[in-house]
Amino acid sequence: MLLFSLLHxxxxxxxxxxxxxxxxxxxxxxxxxxxxxxxxxxxxxWAEIEQAVERTTACWNEHKHPFIRGRRRHHRQVRRLGVAALPTISLI
Structure with a gap:
């Protein structure tokens, strides 16, 4: 590395x-x-470890998504704005 830094x-x-x-x-x-x-x-x-990493990488590549540093992915449905449903009340 020192030689590289001297040449460049x-x-x-x-x-x-x-x-x-x-x-x-x-x-x-x-x-x-x-x-x-x-x-x-x-x-x-080691072959089992290699297979596990290869399978995980293949799955990761099939389900591509942007990697955002510092954030976790949340698998939640988008909430719609509106009024909450009123509870049903039965009269006796």
Whole structure:
């Protein structure tokens, strides 16, 4: 890396501190991939881990959506504005 920086003076390396992993934009994606593919599962071989990651990545690519940093996806139906339904009252 030192040789590269001497040969390319235009480039400047800015090192990320270890305590600030959130600055690296790939970290949230790794967290999601790890939770979808590996969390709560036991694997006997590396091949099983590779298959789990490949299946998760394929599923992720089939259901494309924008990755917004710092927000969770909420799978909720859009609420319509209006008046709430009145309760039905039966008279005796």
């Amino acid at each position: 003076p235009r480039w400047e390396f800015v090192f990320q501190p270890k305590y600030a992993a959130y600055l690296n934009l790939i970290e949230p994606w790794w967290k999601v991939l790890r939770s979808l593919a590996l969390e709560g599962r036991r694997f006997e071989t």
